[in-house]
Amino acid sequence: MFGVKLSDFKPLIVSVNPTIEEAEKIVKEALSKRKTLLVVGNCWVHYHGRASSKLEPGERIFIVKEDGSLLVHRPVGYEPANWQPPGCIFCTQIRDGVLEVHAVRRKPLEMVQVFFDRIQLASALSLEDTGEFALYASEEDMQKAILAEPSLLEENFKPISFEEKVEPGFVDIYGVDKNGRLVVVEIKRKTAGREAALQLAKYIEAIKTRTNREVRGILVAPNMAKDTQRLLETLGLEFKALNPKKCAEILKRTEKKGLEVFLKGESSP
Amino acid sequence: MFGVKLSDFKPLIVSVNPTIEEAEKIVKEALSKRKTLLVVGNCWVHYHGRASSKLEPGERIFIVKEDGSLLVHRPVGYEPANWQPPGCIFCTQIRDGVLEVHAVRRKPLEMVQVFFDRIQLASALSLEDTGEFALYASEEDMQKAILAEPSLLEENFKPISFEEKVEPGFVDIYGVDKNGRLVVVEIKRKTAGREAALQLAKYIEAIKTRTNREVRGILVAPNMAKDTQRLLETLGLEFKALNPKKCAEILKRTEKKGLEVFLKGESSP
């Protein structure tokens, strides 16, 4: 039931259908040694903090990670039924044959209490995970791609700045077109909707109060919600379709070249 | 290594340090029988869809739930490194000694591929979970509490209606104060910010176009973002602090009393 597998170089502790007492040992082992705790069993959960909740008994997967984050997963649903973000302080005990784990977080002050009365599986895991995670074609990547390759937007587009503060927020890209007109670019990683157009319009409006030059607004996104087309026309804005994947490819090709060239041009007079 | 525990009434399949082939059996068992799949081991993950990502090898917890949702959890962090919402279609195979699980989702079309080359723990779980989940002190609860106990807002406040359509949206509570002035109440379950004040202002504005009576706007929330104070003053609105927990208590006390009384008053002439 209770086995330490030294043969694997990883101190893996697993127990199937443990008693509450056996399970408590594993829980304490994991929590004290900063290991990842994995428990499957019948439990109920209380939460008090930003809100309050009560989860009636049922069989769930319970995880406490090395950083002190907590998850209670029901057998359906992407989201945990109860949870706690990283940085919790834990205490555990057995009371009336029930294994209790309390997770307290400061700022905001909140607490999750998990109560187990039957446990199918308990494990203290020493997980080694240094693998890098990379997400391609984010909005930032699309921005970088346009800065590195301005013709993606249109021929002879010249970026001036990016993430510039313009009262409602930050303009994604700011530049001039081949005719010397100012161009404000708003980028959306996915289908651009009403809000994107309105956001861009606000920027344009704010900028027009500070210049007499003509200002174009271009919404960049992989595609556009169909009702947004007319709104764009009403607002006098333009749309430029841009595939995020293409941006990712371009970024790979021009990795640390185009953007640095642009930044260098920025810092020089 | 591979055991079916019939003694527990729950068909629990668990294998510690299984071979890739043993693990594949468990994976197929879980996916075909709609059980919850739990795998701990060394894996790498590819994702393509709304964006693209690559997760380099490392030891993680991999879960597929009964509803076809997928989670890849690293040993730190609240959020899964990769995931798939419910409703995925799965296929699995061994290629070059690597166990692959592919999860495809339609609308939007996206795919997660998980590759295992070493597995510490594999389990097919039949989790029974019918326990009810209740979250207390939601915005709705706060609304009900005020309707049940109007003095929570202020002495001699008289609710007239709630969730009434007033062009920008729905007024949380609509009533009259002790001096017969109209009162519009906007409720926020947590810290009220700029938007809450502006939202309330819009309602007031809309209502003022339809009446000559004086209209007060009261923002109700556990607390307020500090910059919102001045905005409220500028807009001529008021703030009333209300603790969600207190609302929950009051609701428990007046359970199905206050609100019903109010509703009865509504339906009668």
Add this chain to the structure above:
DNA sequence: GAGTGGATTTCGCAT
């Protein structure tokens, strides 16, 4: 099916 707003949102970055 698409759009809209909320979340115990979480997370990261800038102030």
Add this chain to the structure above:
DNA sequence: ATGCGAAGTCCACTC
């Protein structure tokens, strides 16, 4: 520390 915007947000609800 705090505030603000983004997220492969997810999710529930309305149109």
